[in-house]
Amino acid sequence: MLPDAVAAMAEAMASTGNASALHSSGRRARRRVEEAREVIAAAVGARPSEVVFTTGGTESDNLAVKGLYWSRQGADARRIRVLVSAVEHHAVVDSAEWLAAHEGAEVELLEVDRYGRVRPETLRAALERDPGSAALVSVMWANNEVGTVNPIRELAAVAHEFDVPFHTDAVQAVGILPVDFAASGVDALTLTGHKLGGPYGAGVLLLGREVAVTPLLHGGGQERDVRSGTLDTPSVIGLATAVELAVADAPRRAGTIGALRDELVARVVAAVPDAVLNGDPGTSAIDGGPSRLPGNAHLSFPGCEGDSLIMLLDAHGIECATGSACTAGVPQPSHVLLAMGADEATARGSLRFSLGHTSTQRDVDSLAGTIGPVVDRARRAGQNAAAHRRPEARGGRTAQPRAVAR
Structure with missing residues (x-):
């Protein structure tokens, strides 16, 4: 508040x-x-x-x-x-x-x-x-x-x-x-x-x-x-x-937060080159304002589960979401991304980073320095989990023990 x-x-x-x-x-x-x-x-x-x-x-x-x-x-x-x-x-x-x-x-x-x-x-x-x-x-x-x-x-x-x-x-x-x-x-x-x-x-x-x-x-x-x-x-x-x-300060705050958002997106993509920004790029205007919320950065990370990324980032003190907080914990892909044409894997591997009036450059720096290793770890965990789900790993004689990233 x-x-x-x-x-x-x-x-x-x-x-x-x-x-x-x-x-x-x-x-x-x-x-x-x-x-x-x-x-x-x-x-x-x-x-x-x-x-x-x-x-x-x-x-x-x-x-x-x-x-x-x-x-x-x-x-x-x-x-x-x-x-x-x-x-x-x-x-x-x-x-x-x-x-x-x-x-x-x-x-x-x-x-x-x-x-x-x-x-x-x-x-x-x-x-x-x-x-x-x-x-x-x-x-x-x-x-x-x-x-x-x-x-x-x-x-x-x-x-x-x-x-x-x-x-x-x-x-x-x-x-x-x-x-x-x-x-x-x-x-x-x-x-x-x-x-x-x-x-x-x-x-x-x-x-x-x-x-x-x-x-x-x-x-x-x-x-x-x-x-x-x-x-x-x-x-x-x-x-x-x-x-x-908030309304009185909106023009100033939108500019400040928008600049932080743009830097956040650029640095996340630099750390994870195949990350994709979802939604309007924010380069045009609608009804006298930006075409994208200044404080919103929504990205997909191929090969990752969004929930895994949330927990790994949370361990570093970075709080984000896979979608609406009102549906957090519900194991369903985002209906928003599906409606936009994304496949289920992309919809499940996406995160929303929100910036507000308390956000700072230090917050962006923290995410930029953490997101690369976190995505690597989430991908390894996803690959190991997928390997365990293969038929031969569910009791077949050819199954081999595999390490699971912790």
Whole structure:
């Protein structure tokens, strides 16, 4: 977390008061919540009334996908198609699949190009196949694994030509890319605190004032009757502080982090010449910002298992991921890379290195000096494991004992 966000949240924790209560403590809490709402709205080009507080990205995505579907399908029974990109975060994909399993939705995964980007013509073709049947479209602003940025304004405009609401998961974008809710034309936008220096478990769904959404939660009717539940006032305050600071500092930070990222990629490829950078190369611009997240470096290492690389690097104090942290430990190749055309071996042998406001030159130096030997060791271990899996090594008379790298 950003130090100022920690301080603001800690100070708020020393106060009492339910922001929905009418007594003095409650009114003080409500005032601070509304001030936080105004701060967030100003930072991301929205109206305060369009800021709906949630517990984070997953809840916001679920509320948008399910809520928009129920609302649209309830008003017009023909609206049963849910169009989401093939590289969405599981919070969106699994929500759509749940609607298919329980609510009669028809889910269509929008194809992406080799960089992981949804092209406007792809969305247009999908909507033209059956005009009047789509309930919603959801395409992420920037991909959480490979960092590719989507042309959100163009995509939203295409969806609106067919009278279809458009949601975008902008969890990776807010605080690092130029995100303007009103200018983008989207109907709903997801952001969360822990990706931009705010607290875990605090997020927002930006929801256009005229956009109808059926709530997931029922109770007190807080947050425009869209999201009931007692507000976590300290987390809301910490979130607002982080959003304001991160957005204000984004141009400077994007340049600094982008330069570190470029050096990281160059030095990793120098140490491991057959490593391949996945996603957009980041040499163009989209919607006024870079075509790739400045802090994202996603590389494939042929002959390696990503999980092995993670553990070996972790032993050297270097923390990275094979994909979304929400699916860590699940023995499946990245659905993002598969959708981009990669084979399973490549998808399993890939790592995401993320840089943020605490990243330094020393971090890049540490990785550059470690990645070569780590990849060599992972490859030897993979070769030995493969040898043991051969038929003759599973009990045949010709099997020979082999050493396993430790």
